[in-house]
Amino acid sequence: MNLFLFGLVLLIGLMLPPVANLMESVMIIHMHMQMPMLVIAGFFMGQFFQRRFPHFFSKYNQEGIPGILLFIIIMGYWMLPRTMDEALTVNSVELFKFISLPFLAGVPLRDSWKKLSKNRKNYTIGFFTVIFSGMGWLYIQANDQLCNNYLVVDQMILGWGFITMAICMVIYLVYTAVVDPSLYE
Template sequence: MTRRPLHLSGALFAVLALPPVARQLESSMAGHMAVQVPLLVLCGILAFGAVPESVRRRLAAWDRHGLVGLGLALSAMAYWMLPRWLDAALADPVVELAKFVTVPLLWGMPLAWAWSRLGLVGRGFVAAHLVALAWVLGWFYANAPARMCANYLLEEQQTLGSALLALGTAGALAGLLRVVVGAPRPAADGQPLRLDGTHVLGNH
C-alpha cells in the first residue's frame, strides 16, 4: 500500500471543495459537469490506490471480475448525470455534500476497482461505452433546443455539448492510439497498470 495516491486524492479533493473553486466551476455547466465531476471521480480513483491489499483480496472474494464495482460506478454516474440533480446540488447544500461524498466513493473508487479486475474485453466495453456516452450526450446538449438545467443558459448547455464531444473524441483517439501503438509501458514485473497507476492485484 502506498500513501501517495491518498495524499494526491486528498489534496485534489480539498482544492475542489474550496468554496471559491466550487463556485467557479459550478458557475458554468461545462465546468460543473465536464470538469468538477470528472475531477471528483479522479479523487476516488486516486484514493483507491491506497486501499490495502488485504482489503482488495476480501473484495475480490465478492467481486472477482469487477462487475459489482462496475454496476455501482455506472449507477452513480447515471444519477449524477441527471440534470435535476445537478440543479439540486446548486440549490441545496445537502445535495451538494452528497455529490462531493458519493462521486469519489461510489463512482471513482468502484470504477478503479472494476478496472483492476476487468479483462481486456471488459475494459474495451467500458471504454467504448464511455466514449459513446460522451458523444451521444455531447450531441444532445449541443443541439437540444430547450434548457435541461434550470440554472444554466442554453449557450452554456451548448458549450458543455461541445466539451463532451471533444472529450469523447479525445478518448476515442487515445483508445485508437493504444490499439495502433500498443499498450502503455507495463510495470517492471510485467503486470499491467490500474487506472491509478499502481499494479494490478493478481488473482487469489
C-alpha cells in the same frame, strides 16, 4: 498513504467554497472538470481502502464488474441536467456529489480497472463513447433550457465538450484496435 493524502487534499480543495463556486459557475467546468477531478481524488484514495478492506473488495468485486457497474451508474446519474441543478440548489445533494463521485465512482474504478480484461476495458470506454455522443447531441440540440442554473448557450458548450471527449475516446479505441502492442513490447 501518500497517494491517499494527495487524494484527500484534492477532495478537500475541490470542496472549498471559493473553488467549488468558481468551478460550478460554468456548466462545462462543473461537469467536465470538477466531477472528473472528484473521481480522480477517489481514484487516488482507492489504494488505502483496498489495503484496509482487502476481503471486501475480493469478495464483492472479484472480477471488477460490480465496481465498474457502480462507477457507470454514478457517472450516469451525474450526467443528468436535473442532478446538476439539484447539486447547486440543495445542499444535501451537493454533499452527496462530493461523497458519491470520489467514493462510489473513484474508489471502485481503482479496484475494478486492473481486474478488467482488455476487452472489458474497451467495452467500458466504448459504452462511454456512445453515452457521450448521445449526451453531446442532446445538449447541443435541445432548444429548451435543461438546467435552471445554466443558460442554453452553456449547455450547448457542454454538448460540444461531450462530443470532443467522445472523439478522443474513438481515437483511443481506433489506436488500440489498429496498433498491436505485441509488435513493439
